[in-house]
Amino acid sequence: MEKKRGEILVEDIIFMVLNIAFLAILVFFLINQGSGTSLIEDSYSKQVALLIDSAKPGMIMKVNFEKAREVSDESGRAFSDILLVKDNYVTVKLSEDSGKSYHFFNDINVSYYPDLNPGFEGFYTLTFSRKNGI
Numbered sequence: 187m188e189k190k191r192g193e194i195l196v197e198d199i200i201f202m203v204l205n206i207a208f209l210a211i212l213v214f215f216l217i218n219q220g221s222g223t224s225l226i227e228d229s230y231s232k233q234v235a236l237l238i239d240s241a242k243p244g245m246i247m248k249v250n251f252e253k254a255r256e257v258s259d260e261s262g263r264a265f266s267d268i269l270l271v272k273d274n275y276v277t278v279k280l281s282e283d284s285g286k287s288y289h290f291f292n293d294i295n296v297s298y299y300p301d302l303n304p305g306f307e308g309f310y311t312l313t314f315s316r317k318n319g320i
Contacts, residue, residue, distance in 0.1 A: 223257055227286035231253055231278040234269070234312070235290040237275065243294055243316040248301060250309030254280055269310055271296045293317060 218224065230251065237247055239319040251268070258268050261281035279285035294314050301309040 191269065202303040209260075213315075218316065221276070222295040223280050223284050224286070226257055227278045227280055227284060228253055230269075231276045231286045231288040234271075234278070237312065238271070238294075238296055238314075239292045240291040241292060241296075241314045243314055245314045247312045247314075249310045250308060250314060251300075251310050254278065255308045257281075265308075266300050269298055271298055 220272050234249060237249065241247065244270070251265075254268055258265055258280045263281055263306070268278060268280055270279070275287045275289055277285055277287040295317055297313045297315070298310055301307070301311045
């Protein structure tokens, strides 16, 4: 009788490597989405942009960013740096590796800062004023 030896074909090796790579990418994606950072950034940027679109000059709004503050504290990002309003875009960035932006249409100046008053530590204050010359 002849001895049969197992042969590993090149196609089998390529198939296994591609499967392992696919599974690694899938696990990485699920871990990123599971942390919720992306969803929180997306929802806060949309909410603030919608608030700005509905604002009138002279208004002052307080926005609750407590959940965003918790996530930014875990990632080591300062709470005062998580919100950016520039060039009609609201950007919320809770970690160095992520960030979401959303566009708004209202043509007013927006000033924003983290509220330091007791009881409002997780809030941002937005103030709205007319653009110069309008």
